[in-house]
Amino acid sequence: MKVILINGKHGGSRSIELGRLSLALLSLCCLGLPLGLVAGGYLLGQENEANSMRGLALDGLQEELEQQEDEFSELQQRAERKLQAMTASLAQLQARMTRLDALGQHLTAMADLEEGEFDFSQPPAMGGPLAGEFNVEYDTGGLAAELALFQEQLNDREQQLDILETLLTNRKLEEQSWLSGHPVEKGWISSHYGKRTDPFTGKPAFHHGIDFAGKEGSRVIAVASGVVTWTGSKSGYGETVEISHGDGFVTRYSHNKEALVKAGDVVRKGQPIALMGSTGRSTGAHVHYEVYKHGRSVDPLSYVRRTRR
Template identity: 75%
Template sequence: MKVIVINRKHGGSRSFELGRWSRALLSLCCLGLPLGMVAVGYLAGMEREASSLRGQSVDAMADELAQQSEDLDALKDEAELKLQALTHSLAELQARMTRLDALGEHLTAMAELEEGEFDFSQPPAVGGPLGGEFNVDYTSTGLSGDIDGFSRRLSDREQQLAILESLLSNRKLEDEAWLSGRPIEKGWISSYYGKRNDPFTGRPAFHHGIDFAGKAGSNVLAVAGGVVTWVGERSGYGNMVEISHGDGLVSRYGHNEENLVEPGDVVRKGEPIALMGSSGRSTGAHVHFEVYKHGRSVDPSSYVRRNRRR
């Protein structure tokens, strides 16, 4: 193969003779260069696509990790709320246990029972054979186990108190527990038991007690002897005192300015238990007086009118 090179500036020319190997090399260069460029471009495109896929995978993993982190935070918040609820329940059980223990000790002393017959300062005595394969390590039950233990102790205390109440009744303490008279020293009835127009809304409503109006700060009296079972603020009642008189009778005294007794106290008939006030849902100084018999509200009028045992 002969190649002629012409020089335009000087008008001359030169010729070269290419052999077989030279022609083959030239052909290879002419064909290989485009193919190589195509191959390099293809490989570069594949690398960019792979890099893009890797970036998308990393982004997807980051999003999944972020979602898992949010889910974990939500689970932690839920667990914290449940723990707070369990702690609150345990605190309520402890307070209830304290009131029951105080009540039991007062009743035991009042009934002059033999020492050790009812001991409210110790946990209940229990026992039984090991339950075979159902062997549980109760030392690791945690807060739930504590609550279950308190529930069992409360049940035991309630049973003992029921027996004590029966013993006190059998020892003829009914005269002191005879519910009668007015819960005030001076004053007048400002609202009776039954249907009336609500003093706040003006709409018909049922009034579950009798209101005795009087001078703020004057004494509120127990209408019968008994054991104080509730002292504190209750919705609608304001500062309230509740007394159990046995035989299913309970009296309540609401809207007090100040309560003078504590849960577990044994009070006598006519003893001051609070000072008249206007706490809670009230329009002025008075005592909201209620009587419950076996858990149901009854008209206190019949108890207010009687003044001696019949």
Template identity: 70%
Template sequence: MKVILISRKHGGSRSLELGRWSRALLSLCCLGLPLGMVALGYFVGQESQARDLRDNSLDSLQDELATQSTELEDLRLEAERKLQAMTLSLAELQARMTRLDALGEHLTAMADLQDGEFDFSQPPAVGGPLAADFSVEYLAPDLTGELEHFAERLTEREQQLEILESLLTHRKLDEEAWVSGRPVEKGWVSSGFGVRADPFSGKRSAHYGIDYAGKAGSNVIAVAGGVVTFSGNDRNGYGMMVEVSHGDGLVTRYAHNQSNLVEPGDLVRKGQPIALMGSSGRATGPHVHFEVYKHGRPVDPSSYVRRTRR
């Protein structure tokens, strides 16, 4: 192959004889260059597409991450809110506990229990149902444990207070049934228990009660709580009489009443008016004939009238 090169300046020409290798080089230049350009373009395009793809997936990843972190924040806030709520309820439990303790100590003092029977720093020696379950799995274990512990202590206190209450109630009932004091609000002893001259016959006779004289129509009161076992007119000289049974073998009688205020079977309380003073039956004037029976035998009421609580 021969290539002729013409110079514009001088109009002269030169010819070049191209060998086999030169030809190959020239064709490579003429064909290879555009092909290379096309290939390069293709690769560049590919590259930018890949970059786009990468960018896109990165964007979505970032979006996802943002969503997740929002959710995480929500969860954290929710957990914080619940924790706050639990902390509040724990504080409330503690306040209740303190109040129960104070009440317990007060009641213990009131009941004169100083032998450590109700030591509020110790759990009571009684069984009972388990404390209510606190189902808060998502909480820190120590807070959950703390709550359970408090629930248990509350249950213990409640049991102690229940026992204490029933004890006090029984003691109160005891006190109610404790025969003591006078059967009148106002009045004086006009005749004592024992042998005396009968006010009607003048003969020596036994007087199985105490007479309290007073104003007709004034209140005759029960000396202790109990059940009315008789209320009516007794034909053996008692006149209008009320009989009250106090349990433990103790019975009291209130005789010569103007009228009775209670019916058999009535529950009466200590100090409750049960009749109005009168002079029914064998009586010379308004008074109440007061008798105390212990296991069916009349006893001197004065010891009961005078006696004080244990």
């Protein structure tokens, strides 16, 4: 192949004879260079795209990691707050149980119970036949288990206190309904129960009560709790108050100057019910005190001498 080169300045020309090898090299250069540039550009674009995708993937992982760190931090703070709350609850339960134990021991001493009848360091005695077997697994670790244990102990203490309260209430009711003591705050026995000489006729007569002499206007009190069944004037008795105490017991307080209660009132032991006077068949200020058991008159002296339960 012949290549002619023309010199535009001098108008001359020059020819070059190319062989097959030179022609092949020239063709390779003319065609290979553009193809190489295109291939290089393509490869470079692919690499840039891959780098960009890797960068985006790394950014996403970084954001996810930061989000997980924030969630972990929040969970940790929440766990710490829960732990603090459980610790405070445990301290409150411990203080509560201490107060319950102290109260139980104080009430036991006040009730004068026999030693060992109520032991607040032990759960209440209970039992029964085995109704069935259950396979239960207990978690004994951690604050949750301690809280559950203290709650169970508190329930035991509260159960014992409920029982003790019922016992004290029943004992108090029994003590309130227990006939005992004098029907006056101040006074002395001026006449006993039974046969005596009548102060008006001078003849033998049966006296169905005990007379307590004292200062007029002094207070007459109930010897036990009960319900006032009658107030008013009775022949020979003057102004009278009658109280029913249950179990068939009725007490009568006569010759009063004035009644302080009325029928239907509930009275407590030691409550003032009248003022001492000399109404009715009386020689002076005193209260005539009678006790009836199932409708029959009995000597009040045995109840006067009774000690409180």
